[in-house]
Amino acid sequence: MFVSNDVSTTGTMQKRHIVQPRDAQHPIVLSTEELHVFYGKKEAIYEGDLQFARNQITALIGPSGSGKSTYLRSLNRMNDRIATVTGRIMYRGVDINQSDIDVYEMRRRVGMVFQRPNPFAKSIYDNIAFALRLRGTTDQHELDEIVETSLKQAALWNQVKDDLNKSALxxxxxxxxxxxxxxxxxxxxxxxxxxxxxxxxxxxxxxxxEDTLLELKKQYTIIIVTHNMQQAGRISEYTAFFNQGRVLEYDTTSHIFTNPQVQITSDYVSGNFG
Amino acid sequence: MNSKTQNKIAIGTLYGVAGLVVLILLALLGYILVSGLPQLSWHFLTAPAKAFLKGGGVGVQLYNSFYLLILAMLISFPIALGAAIYLYEYARDNWVTTTIRTAIEILSSLPSVVVGLFGFLFFVVKLRLGFSILSGAFALTFFNLPLLTRSIEDSLRTIDLSQREGGLALGLSRWETITRVILPAAVPSILTGVILSAGRVFGEAAALIYTAGQSAPALDFTDWNPFNISSPLNPMRPAETLAVHIWKINSEGIMPDAKAISSGSSAVLVLAILLFNFAARYLGKRLYKRLTSA
Known part of the structure; x- marks a missing residue:
């Protein structure tokens, strides 16, 4: 099932161990090549060549400041005005890190959920429906249906179905x-x-x-940054370990947790640092 | 001296200072209201002023104050909103924005009489607008713009950055995020700022003496054609406001009841501004409640 793609290097460089997913059932849908992220002159991501398999959950782990969040935010260009991102982000054969890409359209394909819940100061219904209305879905029946389906998929429908017009705050x-x-x-x-x-x-x-995410991966490709090792272990198929702006190890989650090839990864997942 | 006594002395001093401020304000307010309230009557509030006889009212001045306020707000609000959105949402921190901010700060500390004289030279004389409501409204715009811009910018600042990211992550453009997410959430706070600045504008006299003028021609409240000189809507007529009226009566009023009219006008002015403040708080709270727990 896996073609070894070991790029382990030794010497002055830290040892790295990268095995990209190779699974005919779950082809690669997103990948980054030679991605570098700069905050001003400071380089935050040096090496982050990763490939993401469709309908799987990939966890990005690593100590604080390792660049995992910066990396994630680069994937849908949320860093556009904050940092300079060079390199290629290939999404279904298209490099979405090009300046002529319609970044708004792209973000509709590559959605994002943030660390702190950020519902808008609108009703529960409008939180979901207003972006759709802006994009031309005006049919009330259709909107109702999308709101219901989305809330059901997010396992919230039963709790809020009678309060859709209440403030989301x-x-x-x-x-x-x-x-x-x-x-x-x-x-x-x-x-x-x-x-x-x-x-x-x-x-x-x-x-x-976590249950919700496991359900959602049937329809979506999920990439999750987490500082919770158990969480990564519970829900993800693949795990990438970031340290100091570098992906040091990338493999199936079970490999990362049971048989890490890089010493720092091993220290981190066993809780010895980070 | 141990820290406990020190603390007691500090608290005592602070209470004293705060109490003094409150006392002065209450005394002022009390004096204005006590001497002014007895003058108030429906006649006083609606009748036109009389130059030589007693028994004149402030109806025209009161109307002028509101009309000028609305015009000034109509001109300054869109500009202030645009400037605030640009400064907070779009502009990066560089020398251009630093210059703009410095300019705004300087403009906001400009004495209003200077604004008035500038308005006189530029709008009244140079642009040939004459002593008119329009000249006055422009002068008030200059007077109001810096503080309103600042207050709207502060309102935008209270909306968390995560709201903007939330909008962008849904594929909204920056403009859509601002107009559909940020502004609706900032409305209560923006509204409060607008009403509070309206109170300041309403009480302004120095900026208007040389722009909107010191005379209040009789108005025909049945004539709503803005091109007629006696129409209340005509923006080209001179229009003495309540605040200017108070100043004028006190410096050159020759009617026998000048003192009473001045007291009454002051009371009306203070009450109107109090009303603005209460309205600002009430509306702001209500809107916020509607947004957060509808």
């Missing part, structure tokens, strides 16, 4: 984060990027969120 943290997921999938993306989506949630909400 009244939701609890876990519910608000689900609403943000519903909002992201309502525009029918292909890929869902999640930046530590559970870090502001309590354990019960976190576990519900």
């Amino acid at each position: 009244a939701l609890s943290g876990g519910q608000a984060q689900r609403l943000c997921i519903a909002r992201a999938i309502a525009v029918k993306p292909d890929i869902l990027l999640l930046d530590e989506p559970a870090s502001a949630l309590d354990p019960v909400s976190t576990s519900q969120l």
Whole structure:
């Protein structure tokens, strides 16, 4: 099932161990090549060649400041005005890191959920529907249907179906984060990027969120940044370990956790640093 | 001295200072209201002023104040909104924006009489607008713009960055994010700022003396053709406002009841501004409530 693509190097460079996913069932849908990210003159990402398999969950782990969030935010160009991103981001054969790409259209295909739930100061219904209306979906029946489906997929429908016109700001943290997921999938993306989506949630909400993600991967390709090792272990098929702006190890999650090839990875996943 | 006594002295001093401020304000307010309220009547609020006889009212001045306020707001709000959106949402921090911000700050500390004299030279004389409501409205715009821009910018700043990212991540353009997500959320706070600045504009006199003029021609409240000189809507007529009226009566009023009219006008002015402030708080709170827990 796997073609070894080991680019381990030794010497002055840190040892790296990268095995890109090779699985006919889950072809590569997104990949980055020679990606570098600069904040001004400071380089935040040096090496981050990764390929992401369709309908799988890929976890990006690593200590704080390792560049995993910066990397994730580059994937749908959320760093556009903040940092300089060079290199290629190939999405279904197109380099979306080009200046002539319609970045707004691209972000509808590559959606994002953030660390802190950020529902808009609108009703629950409008949080989901207003972006659709802006894009020309005005049919009330159709909107109702999308709102319902999205909320069901995000496992929030049963809790809010009678309060759709209430303000989204009244939701609890876990519910608000689900609403943000519903909002992201309502525009029918292909890929869902999640930046530590559970870090502001309590354990019960976190576990519900994980169940939701496992359900969602049937339809979406999911890339999730997490600082929670158990979470990566529970839900992801692939895991990339970031350290100091570099992907040091990338492999199936089971390999990363049971048989890491790089010493730092091993230290990190066993909790010895980070 | 131990830190406990120190703390007590500090708190005592602060209470004293705060109390003094409140006392001065209450005394002023009390004096204005006590001497002014007895003068108020429906007749006083609606009748035109009389130059030589007693028994004149402030109806025209009161109307002029509101009309000028609305015109000034209609001109300054869109400009301030645009400037604030540009400065906070689009502009990067570089020398251009630093220059703009410095200019705004300087403009906001400009004495209003200087704004008035500038308005006189530029709008009244140079642009030949004469002593008119329009000249006055432009002068008030200059007076109002810096603070309104600042207050709207502050309102935008209260909306969390994550809201903007949320909009962009849904594939909205920056403009769509600002108009559909940020502005609706900032409306309560923007509204409060607008009403508070309206209070300032309403009470302004120095900027108007040489622009909107010191005379209040009789108005025909049945004539709503803005091109007639006696029409209340005519923006080209001279229009003394309430605040200017107070200043004028006190410096050169020759009617026998000048003092009473001045007191009454001051009370009306203070009450109107109080009303603005309460309205700002009430509306702001209500709107915020509607947005957060509808």
